[in-house]
Amino acid sequence: MPKVLISDKMSPRAEQIFREQGLEVDVRTGLSPDDLKAIIGDYDGLAIRSATKVTADILAAAGKLKVIGRAGIGVDNVDIPAASKQGVIVMNTPFGNTVTTAEHTIALMMSTARMIPQATASLRAGKWEKNRFEGVELYQKTLGVIGTGNIGSLVVQRAQGLGMHVIAYDPYISKARADDLGVELVDLDNLFARADFITIHTPLTDSTRNLINAANLSKMKQGAIVINAARGGIVNEADLHEALKSGKLRAAALDVFETEPPKDNPLLDLDNFICTPHLGASTEEAQINVAIQVAEQISAFLLRSVVQNAVNIPAVAETELPVLQPYINLGEKLGMVLGQLASSGLRRIEIEYAGEVSRLNTKPITTSIVKGVLQCMLPETINLVNAPFLARERGIEIDQSSREQAQELRSRIRVTLVMDQGSLEVAGTLVHGHQPRLVSINNMDLEMGLSGKVLYIANQDQPGLIGHLGTFLAEQGINIASFHLGRECPGGRAVSFVAVDASIDKDLLQKLQKLPNVLEARMLTL
Template sequence: MPAPRVLISDALSPAAVQIFKDRGIDVDFQPDLGKDKDKLSQIIGDYDGLAIRSATKVTAKILEKATNLKVVGRAGIGVDNVEIPAATAKGIIVMNTPFGNSITTAEHAIAMMFALARQIPQADASTQAGKWEKNRFMGVELTAKTLGVIGCGNIGSIVADRGVGLRMKVIAYDPFLSPERAIELGVEKVELDELLRRADIITLHVPMTEKTKNILSAENIAKTKKGVRIINCARGGLVDEQALRAALDSGHVAGAAFDVFIEEPATSNPLFGHPNVVCTPHLGASTSEAQENVALQVAEQMSDYLLQGAIQNAVNFPSITAEEAPRLKPFVALAEKLGSFLGQLTEAPIKGIRIEYEGAVSHMNTRALTSAAVTGVLRPFLQDINMVSAPVVARERGITIEEVKRENAARDYESFVRIIVDAEDMPRHAGGTVFQDGKPRVIEIRDIAVDAEFAPHMIYVRNDDKPGFIGRFGTLLGESGVNVATFALGRDKPGGDAICFVSVDQPVTEDLLRKIEDIPQVKRARSVRF
């Protein structure tokens, strides 16, 4: 099997290039290629992985040409330069490195806070211009001031910790911050309106979403304490820049320090030119340590995925550790094949998919298994679906996805997976497990016990348990020149409902299926492929 090929189209550390080489990956380092969209489009089809910073724009057009691409790795936290829906639709994992520059970004916010409190940039410019305006630059102490942190995740929690160390009173607004974590950080958890009312300094550390866009709107800025100072080292667009300028001009806001802007590069901005504003050109992650850290991290993550199937820090798929990837692989195959079997039997519109995990498998990474199951169910209808896009596609079509976990496995199996497809005509379900040999098997169809391996070509038959069926069925296969590989039978009770699941050596023709359905005991016959 040839070594995976990775293209690095932005300036990454030589140490990151070496990580790829040391792991046995064929790496092509072209640090200026990201600026040339046409050339990138021409060669991207040759690579399994693409490592980028912010200069490379991974557009839908480029992804169309990326016929072999499996992963895009962004050295940094922001993935604004990757069209994630297009990547997801093609099954391409998009990874970032959310922790490699956390300390650097947090320290920049703290530095901006000091610069704002003591007017350091303005005082520096004045002094170097030969002036000595000691009385002009009257600052404020940070000790005992109230620091309001909006967003207390990875970076926000570091800022909060530094604020506590500076003997500030730290309050935080974050719907996902648990009371236990707030106590651990030494912060007071509050609602947004209370933070706006109480904070002397507000610092933003949230991603840009529909809910956080303009979180400091004109209305919310008006709720702040007079003399507040506002810091944004997170994302442009979290603050209404026009409204903030008006509040600065009126004196309601004493100062603002911004590292990010709605439009970047920011060659002009409503905040520019105000005497109480400090601006930097998106330097949050710009330290030598951070740049090295994110480059090394993305190289390790991409290598782990391409070589072992491990997924870390993906923005469009659940994480899979290197340790669990080998254990998950056969269960991913089981979930996908069980789903595919049911999908091929279903012709009516699907309303919901329920996946039940029993025994040891219930403790595994079931989100990945569920993605595989949904992929299998929907693939007969949507040929281009994949494990990455399946949950999104199902949600868009109004199909409900449900997971159920039980610690005890059915029957005598260590693990058991059952999939129920709720279609408009009727529900269909099947269950299976993975044996010691690592091969997935069907062990239940319609509550009837069977034991069948999956094969490329199979015939599924539902019939009455009456004499004569097996003989006539075998004769038909023989007369059609179809060789049987395995033959699995099951029934609910003597003379009741029965099924057979047969693997054959070649595709099954429609003519043969019609002849099988003409056998008096047969209720339904279907050809299925895996």
């Protein structure tokens, strides 16, 4: 059975679920990088929180590792490109701590508005400074939300319940989704200029790093309040310090920092700054939820190949899998045909979905096609995780399109390789609901099952080919299982796919190519 390592502290429910699923599991927390590197090669799965740093060096030692599960949202402690290149799926648990993080954001907003931590400290010091701690109301104020994903949308709902007007910046949502949330979509400059409170709910990326900097702070309203319970590094802390010290901002609250814990950080000396030690997900319910979720996701993948909440591969819900799996298999087979027939200099893979398949989640099918192509052309071990990464690394474009109708077929997948020297195209479908079939190659119609050992012949359509080929194979003791023909026109270019019971080596292929009217001969393994 697969073996899983839990390397960070999390609810005991995770270990319990792994064992209930029949997986072998070890719990070893507090490992040094060297200790983790020394043992990681024994495990198929790794369950972490934020303490374990999964670097490229550790991944290089993880020969068996198939999946990393993060009990939480942020995966910046995992080298995603290195994991993808090595074919390791990286999952997070985006729903287990959404409510608690949204509630913590509202708590920070109220605490800054009413200066609750400062007033508590003052009272404990024996003072009664009622006039000093005059706050502001949230009611009828404008809240600017940057990022309206799982957590951001929950913050929107709760702020609306407090009577706030919400404006939002999110380049990834539609106007219809914004209308459903009841928010006004604006650009960043508009949000900075209008918002009384600003809260951030985005991942830390190259585009969001230092998003709240001196230039953008200068665009904010005098006396605005900034809250960040997302990721450290989105707010430039030195620039925030200056804005608070100058009075440009009324207050700010951070739950996350660039360096955690923050040492010698001047923000901690300011009276109008409040903070918490990364508590967004720190509730009893959230800790149990993310532990359960990560254990269930890792188990589902290792035992049933179900991918959920992956950050480096298209996810497939378990309910989708029965419908999608036959198309995923078809896509990979079509890719394998092309990959074994292609010449070098691959520039682009064009994929067209037509008919019923066009209305499905085609992302995993596209990935399987790319995998099928590359595993026949590259020396690396190719899987559904690293195939898109390796394609991008080599400058191979992936173009995808859809059509409502598939002519006489219920569904059709057409794949074209564009190479330095010409192009190559195949199309396939499913018969009986799940059996993959090749139905054309370079616009020559035929029908062939996609399995086993297949001899591919390109030839001129002249009488005698079948006889010469049959005699040649018989002399070599090679039995023909089935024969499939296609041609452009009588006397033109033609192809033959011959299913055989044994592989044909290079020497025999060279002899075969010398038969009359044979232009090319390849041995395909499907």
